[in-house]
Amino acid sequence: xxxxxxxxxxxxxxxxxxxxxxxxxxxxxxxxxxxxxxxxxxxxxxxxxxxxxxxxxxxxxxxxxxxxxxxxxxxxxxxxxxxxxxxxxxxxxxxxxxxxxxxxxxxxxxxxxxxxxxxxxxxxxxxxxxxxxxxxxxxxxxxxxxxxxxxxxxxxxxxxxxxxxxxxxxxxxxxxxxxxxxxxxxxxxxxxxxxxxxxxxxxxxxxxxxxxxxxxxxxxxxxxxxxxxxxxxxxxxxxxxxxxxxxxxxxxxxxxxxxxxxxxxxxxxxxxxxxxxxxxxxxxxxxxxxxxxxxxxxxxxxxxxxxxxxxxxxxxxxxxxxxxxxxxxxxxxxxxxxxxxxxxxxxxxxxxxxxxxxxxxxxxxxxxxxxxxxxxxxxxxxxxxxxxxxxxxxxxxxxxxxxxxxxxxxxxxxxxxxxxxxxxxxxxxxxxxxxxxxxxxxxxxxxxxxxxxxxxxxxxxxxxxxxxxxxxxxxxxxxxxxxxxxxxxxxxxxxxxxxxxxxxxxxxxxxxxxxxxxxxxxxxxxxxxx
Numbered sequence: 001x002x003x004x005x006x007x008x009x010x011x012x013x014x015x016x017x018x019x020x021x022x023x024x025x026x027x028x029x030x031x032x033x034x035x036x037x038x039x040x041x042x043x044x045x046x047x048x049x050x051x052x053x054x055x056x057x058x059x060x061x062x063x064x065x066x067x068x069x070x071x072x073x074x075x076x077x078x079x080x081x082x083x084x085x086x087x088x089x090x091x092x093x094x095x096x097x098x099x100x101x102x103x104x105x106x107x108x109x110x111x112x113x114x115x116x117x118x119x120x121x122x123x124x125x126x127x128x129x130x131x132x133x134x135x136x137x138x139x140x141x142x143x144x145x146x147x148x149x150x151x152x153x154x155x156x157x158x159x160x161x162x163x164x165x166x167x168x169x170x171x172x173x174x175x176x177x178x179x180x181x182x183x184x185x186x187x188x189x190x191x192x193x194x195x196x197x198x199x200x201x202x203x204x205x206x207x208x209x210x211x212x213x214x215x216x217x218x219x220x221x222x223x224x225x226x227x228x229x230x231x232x233x234x235x236x237x238x239x240x241x242x243x244x245x246x247x248x249x250x251x252x253x254x255x256x257x258x259x260x261x262x263x264x265x266x267x268x269x270x271x272x273x274x275x276x277x278x279x280x281x282x283x284x285x286x287x288x289x290x291x292x293x294x295x296x297x298x299x300x301x302x303x304x305x306x307x308x309x310x311x312x313x314x315x316x317x318x319x320x321x322x323x324x325x326x327x328x329x330x331x332x333x334x335x336x337x338x339x340x341x342x343x344x345x346x347x348x349x350x351x352x353x354x355x356x357x358x359x360x361x362x363x364x365x366x367x368x369x370x371x372x373x374x375x376x377x378x379x380x381x382x383x384x385x386x387x388x389x390x391x392x393x394x395x396x397x398x399x400x401x402x403x404x405x406x407x408x409x410x411x412x413x414x415x416x417x418x419x420x421x422x423x424x425x426x427x428x429x430x431x432x433x434x435x436x437x438x439x440x441x442x443x444x445x446x447x448x449x450x451x452x453x454x455x456x457x458x459x460x461x462x463x464x465x466x467x468x469x470x471x472x473x474x475x476x477x478x479x480x481x482x483x484x485x486x487x488x489x490x491x492x493x494x495x496x497x498x499x500x501x502x503x504x505x506x507x508x509x510x511x512x513x514x515x516x517x518x519x520x521x522x523x524x525x526x527x528x529x530x
Contacts, residue, residue: 006275008420009165009243010232013109013225015101016352019043019068019218019339027071030222033349034356036338037364038389043068043339044203044216051185067184067203068218068339076100080446083140094181095136097221102137102177109225109237110480111175114142137177145173155248155409156180157222157347161417162246164226174231179223180345193217205341206368207334208317208376208385216340222348229423239422240355244278244402247271251412258410262319265406265414269323272416278402280324314375316406321381324404329382331390337367347407351419354403358421363390399424439471439493441501443478444485451487455503462493462501 016030021043028036036043047067076096078088081103088096106113131149138147146167152159157180164176184190193199200206200214232239247268251261273280317332324330335346335353342349357363365386372378372385394401400421407415443458445451458478465471471493482488491503 005277006245007169008229009168009226010229010237010422011224011226011240011243011351011355012111012232012237013105013107014222014240014352014355015104015108016220016222016348017070017097017101018220018222018342018349018352019070021045021068025071030352030356033352034360034364037335037353038362040365040367041338042204042367043218045069047190051187067216068220068342070183070219073183073185080450081140082446091136092133093185094183094221095133097181097183098133098179098223099137099140101181101221101223102141102179105177105179105223105225106141106484107481109175110477110483111225111227111235111237112483113175114484137179143177145176152413152415153409153411154341154343154346155407155413155415156344158246158405158407158415158417159248159413161226161243161347161351162248162415165243165246168226168228175225175227177223177225178348179221180348181221182219182342182344182346184217184219190217203340204368205336207336207366208332208373209369210371210373212373215336218340218342220339220342220345220349222345222352224348224351233423233425236425241351241358241422242420244276244418244420245272245274246415246417247274248413248415251414255412257412260315260408261412261414262315264412265316265408265416266319266323268414268416269404269406272404272418276418278418280404314373314377317373317376317383318381320404320406321377321383324381329384331363331384331386333363333366333386337369347405347415347417350405351417354405354419357392357403358401361391363392365389394421438495439475440490441475441478441493441503442482442488442490443503444482444488446486448487451485451489455489455491459491459501459503468495 014030016028016033018028018030018033020026020028020032020036021041022045023036023041023043024032045067047069051069073093076088077100078085078096081099083091083099091099134147134149137143138145148163150156150160150163157178160178160180164178167173168176198214200216203216205215206212226243227237229239229242231237247270249264249268249271251257251259251264254261254264269280320332321330333353335350339349353364363386365388369385369387376383378384392401400423402421403419405417405419407417409415441458441462443451443454445454458474461474462471465474475493489503491501493501
């Protein structure tokens with residue numbers, strides 16, 4: 001391990017849209033998704049008829065139609081985002097989702113983003129050139145840093161995370177945006193997966209279970225905002241989690257491209273831990289492994305044919321147990337039983353789960369686990385799948401737990417990330433005593449329409465808030481989220497006045513005149529340029 005400790009990277013903004021199945025009329029954001037996990041939710045459903053006509057397909061006999069499907073896939077408010085109707089029509093559906101959630105993640109982070117930031121987007125799209133997807137986000141949100149698409153199959157977003165961490169540590173940018181969008185609206189992909197016997201006959205993934213026999217296809221989009229931890233603390237940003245280290249590599253020619261190679265995954269893990277001051281053999285906190293690539297029938301079959309052993313899940317779980325061997329038990333989990341394989345977006349879906357685990361202190365349980373796979377050495381390595389909501393604990397002095405995320409993609413790409421809980425910070429005294437003073441609220445949006453809606457929400461929140469000492473903190477959040485908005489308004493809450501918080505008419509940031517004005521006069525016979 002390196003003696004030099006690398007700079008931690010903070011996750012300060014999240015926006016996600018993850019499938020709810022038949023449990024809700026709308027898809028989940030990252031907070032709703034976590035409640036869904038705590039409640040043992042499963043979002044399996046039959047592919048909607050507006051996508052494609054399943055029964056009319058000539059491949060119906062070997063075609064699996066269960067999956068995790070977006071609701072309202074075609075809804076896109078291009079006017080609010082300042083995108084012309086022509087551009088919106090030409091934009092691939094996955095790109096629309098990335099533009100929308102990139103904006104929402106920056107809004108959640110509450111930072112000024114125009115003219116700043118880098119974009120690292122995992123891409124999965126066949127309707128337009130892949131290089132343009134990340135560039136579309138940069139163009140429509142005015143982000144001027146490097147804009148790179150990545151595609152390493154199911155490990156695409158962990159490769160994007162790795163690249164973002166590297167450029168932030170190198171000082172090449174102040175803030176980075178990573179995201180992935182997986183849409184399964186092409187019938188031919190479903191046919192190929194089905195013909196390749198990759199999908200579970202019942203459409204369900206069963207991580208760690210002896211009956212694991214494949215996976216189902218899921219859709220999802222997630223975007224996260226990253227910046228150095230020192231900058232996040234300086235700016236008093238909300239910190240969901242900290243990325244201590246990442247590691248990536250390829251399995252090379254050690255095995256067929258669809259087969260997980262334990263030795264390569266171990267090396268990716270060692271690279272992630274290098275320079276973090278942590279060791280997988282001597283962890284100072286209880287370790288929770290988020291194994292995000294388990295329970296796949298195609299892995300089991302590949303090992304059966306290539307190595308003579310049905311060792312898909314055991315391959316990964318057993319090396320984890322060996323390399324993370326410690327005094328206490330190692331908790332293992334996966335979101336695939338709940339939402340199955342989100343392919344491009346799967347790593348960020350797991351990271352959403354981890355961030356909310358840090359925030360709530362509770363690890364959601366695994367679903368579809370009835371009989372633990374006997375090939376996994378549960379007792380020898382003290383591995384324990386989480387079968388009920390479990391508090392996440394830490395033995396470190398700062399009380400910050402550690403989570404390791406391992407990821408592989410078909411083709412042989414491996415990735416690993418070491419994630420730590422956010423640092424504990426005390427709120428300024430001024431916020432706790434703010435009920436004695438007037439409080440300034442700033443609210444805004446990208447248009448007068450959305451600004452009016454935000455103002456209504458702020459007024460309603462102030463009216464409902466009975467603990468007035470919290471108003472200053474609410475005002476801080478509202479003000480931060482208004483930084484990058486083109487339309488803003490303000491209102492002042494005064495303790496002595498019992499009336500409602502009122503906002504005047506909106507003003508546009510775009511009307512602000514620069515302090516420096518340059519006038520260029522065309523040259524002619526009588527006038528020279530000045």
